[in-house]
Amino acid sequence: MKTQFQAAGAVNGERLLNSFLDLAKINAPSGDEKPIADVLVPRLTEMGFTIQFDEAHKEIGGNCGNLIAWWDGTDSNIPPLFLSTHMDTVLPTAGLTPVIRDGVIYSDGTTILGADDRAALAAYLEGIQAIQESGTPCGPIELILTVYEQPGLVGAKYLDYSKVKSNTGYIFDSSGDVGQIILQGPFSSRIWWEIQGKASHIGLNPEEGISAILIAAQALRNMKLGKVDEETLANIGVIQGGEMTSIIPGTVKLSGEVRSFTADGLQKQIDYMLAEFTKAAEAFGGVANARVEKKYFGFDIPEQAEFVQAAIRAAERIGVKPYLTKTLGGADTNVLSENGLSCITLGLGFRNIHSFQEHISIENLVNTGRYVTALICEWYETHKPN
Known part of the structure; x- marks a missing residue:
């Protein structure tokens, strides 16, 4: 029987929701990211990704390095595209009990929800899986999943950039609704x-x-x-x-x-x-x-940049209104940009982060998964041979 979630298209919204709830329950705050990495590695391997870890944790005193995952896609002639987010949460989530009210996901009020940024992790997994299951052509996809982001983008600072193959990508890590495109950071x-x-x-x-x-x-x-x-x-x-x-x-x-x-x-x-x-x-x-x-350092990306225009088209492709903005909030985008990668931050709609009132709507969660697939498709169509 079809559910309300399957109306999202190729993305299986019900699977995405369950994936997010499972990831949110994994207790892996800053410096203790190994439990979430241990879950991600077999899932990504099953999806055809090759996995590398760097040794950033040795600089930080943590138990896990940054995770860099690579999938060849269907067309190696297309420039690779990366998707990035962080694996840590700002506070522990031991005993997290999710509660859904009126289409919005909360914790029970005794922990944070960890939508920052387990929602992005779940959306990346679902969006890529939807691409694979539908046989949609795409170029190589790289995941850059950092540690120790919450205390000040530290994992990205110590990322082994020699292990990164792609140059351009997106980071879903902002409270704006899906369609928010942040071109300037502080x-x-x-x-x-x-x-x-x-x-x-x-x-x-x-x-x-x-x-x-x-x-x-x-x-x-x-x-x-x-x-x-x-x-x-x-x-x-x-x-x-x-x-x-x-x-x-x-x-x-x-x-x-x-x-x-x-x-x-x-x-x-x-x-x-x-x-x-x-x-x-x-x-x-x-x-x-x-x-x-x-x-x-800050970043300031022109609206005319190819990957910005692709993000605008991808939002329109899934029926959400794109809007360009800037923020004084920091994200791994700042550090990745400083190290020569071309990237922007995108909104995925979490609210009241770093508090026990943190929440995210199912609509934003599912739209993030849909946006991931649309970005991959737009990137392919922009670079495929005529």
Whole structure:
């Protein structure tokens, strides 16, 4: 008997839903991706993929490297296309119990759902399987499945790019509905401060103390954070300091992050924040030491790029409205682009990620699978001989 899911076309929506629910239940947070890799390897092997792992985990302290899988497709004369996402979740999913209400998939509220980004994994598997089962001609397909993405795109940073054969591809990893095409992503850096005042006992020699907490408070009070402008975001996310309630704190540590669509905008905000901490420290007679670390570079892909136009046509092919946008959110797209791969981020419609209220609609899940097949078809038709 046909179900509502089979109306999606070549993609078997019911199988896709069940695949997602199975993958979501696999507990494999950042650094512990081996359980999900152990499930993916036999499935991909059965589909005709050859599997490689790199040794990124040795740099990270995890238990599994990045997974690179290759399938020849039906026509080796077509340039290969890659699909990428990450295998880790931001929090553990042990004991995950999925709940479906009104066509939307949730957890039971005691864990995250892990749709970020198990939904993409399930859609890739289903979309490619649908291509294979229908005998649709296509070029080689490569999967680049990274580890340790959630803590800051770390797996992609340590990816062994010599193992990657393809140059162009797509990453489904955004909360926009299917049809969202992200052409621009941010530059990002982290900043760590150590504010030095002078510790003293409040009851014995308070006049000698210089409160590092007050220095930090002064700097933060004068500093514009959050949405700085349309191009730039800044945040102080961690503050640590103090020893005892009776001791004026001599040291405070802070860390934060800046994101901007331009390298100049990023540097301008970093310089401004460094100057505010220095000014506050000098006013109190203290010192502000800072360390800046690049997190990832930005990307900016022209709308006219061949693979962008293919993504637009593929969305139209499955009856969803494509829309071009930019985001200050980071994804593996940033790091893969920095390392010479041509790629963009696409929406798949998960919501409230990194929370126990995370959810995704079945419609978006199935449309992601359909979009995968359409992208593969468009790529083939763009490059097949006339």
